[in-house]
Amino acid sequence: MSKTYIIANWKMNLMPKEAILQAKNIAKEYKSLKGKKDLELVICPSFTEIAAIAKILQPTGVFLGSQDVFWEEKGSYTSSISANTLKEYGCKYVIIGHSERRKLLNESNESINLKIKAALKAGLIPILCIGETFTERQAGQKESVLFDQVLNGLKDIWLKKGDSLLIAYEPVWVIGSGQAVDPDEAEITQAAIKRSLLEFMPAGVVADNIFVLYGGSVNGMNVKSFLSKPSIDGVLVGGASIDIEKFKPIINYK
Numbered sequence: 001m002s003k004t005y006i007i008a009n010w011k012m013n014l015m016p017k018e019a020i021l022q023a024k025n026i027a028k029e030y031k032s033l034k035g036k037k038d039l040e041l042v043i044c045p046s047f048t049e050i051a052a053i054a055k056i057l058q059p060t061g062v063f064l065g066s067q068d069v070f071w072e073e074k075g076s077y078t079s080s081i082s083a084n085t086l087k088e089y090g091c092k093y094v095i096i097g098h099s100e101r102r103k104l105l106n107e108s109n110e111s112i113n114l115k116i117k118a119a120l121k122a123g124l125i126p127i128l129c130i131g132e133t134f135t136e137r138q139a140g141q142k143e144s145v146l147f148d149q150v151l152n153g154l155k156d157i158w159l160k161k162g163d164s165l166l167i168a169y170e171p172v173w174v175i176g177s178g179q180a181v182d183p184d185e186a187e188i189t190q191a192a193i194k195r196s197l198l199e200f201m202p203a204g205v206v207a208d209n210i211f212v213l214y215g216g217s218v219n220g221m222n223v224k225s226f227l228s229k230p231s232i233d234g235v236l237v238g239g240a241s242i243d244i245e246k247f248k249p250i251i252n253y254k
């Protein structure tokens with residue numbers, strides 16, 4: 001059965017007590033959901049709340065992710081967190097290359113590539129974020145930017161049997177704007193991303209191990225129009241995932 005992914009990216013929006021409460025609220029909502037066998041629900045809090053939220057989620061079937069990782073395993077890397085540490089704390093997923101990190105912290109395709117390799121080595125599932133800016137879109141560079149991010153982000157990465165990788169297509173200009181892209185455009189783009197993967201990955205791996213999500217102003221009103229598209233395997237949700245009343249209709253998208 002193919003899964004539908006719903007990833008909650010809380011960014012730096014919740015204070016510790018708020019994050020704990022939101023995790024409990026989401027776990028409660030998930031528990032009451034019917035027909036959730038094919039839903040993979042993931043919460044990505046700040047590093048500081050990972051340990052506490054791991055305990056809350058552990059018996060629930062809701063999974064934990066982090067919002068970043070460092071590529072080295074151990075050593076003198078002040079402030080960094082390794083993939084093995086995240087794994088030991090109970091993370092299953094890790095967001096890598098979010099546009100906010102690319103823009104504000106100059107995260108490059110090369111460092112993103114190292115992080116994906118480190119995540120896979122530790123047994124984490126990377127969520128590679130890609131997306132074009134409005135300027136790039138206006139200049140007709142959308143496809144080339146996305147292809148470049150995919151090709152360089154995944155350079156020399158060979159998925160083994162059992163490995164998974166998620167790619168979140170997030171047009172930078174709609175993130176946090178309240179205005180998502182047209183689901184038809186997202187579907188065409190997601191299909192193009194899957195086709196671009198076929199240029200350097202075996203078709204079986206693309207079909208079985210890689211899943212493409214949409215992200216950017218997803219809310220309770222539009223979620224179904226994205227999740228009903230054949231090439232969209234899930235959604236990455238920012239703003240609407242930090243408020244339980246806004247997140248409930250997303251989890252209940254069916």
Ligand code: PEP
Nearest residue numbers: 175176215216217238239
């Ligand atoms: C995001 O930043 O990954 C995101 C999808 O944010 P929002 O849902 O708020 O647009």
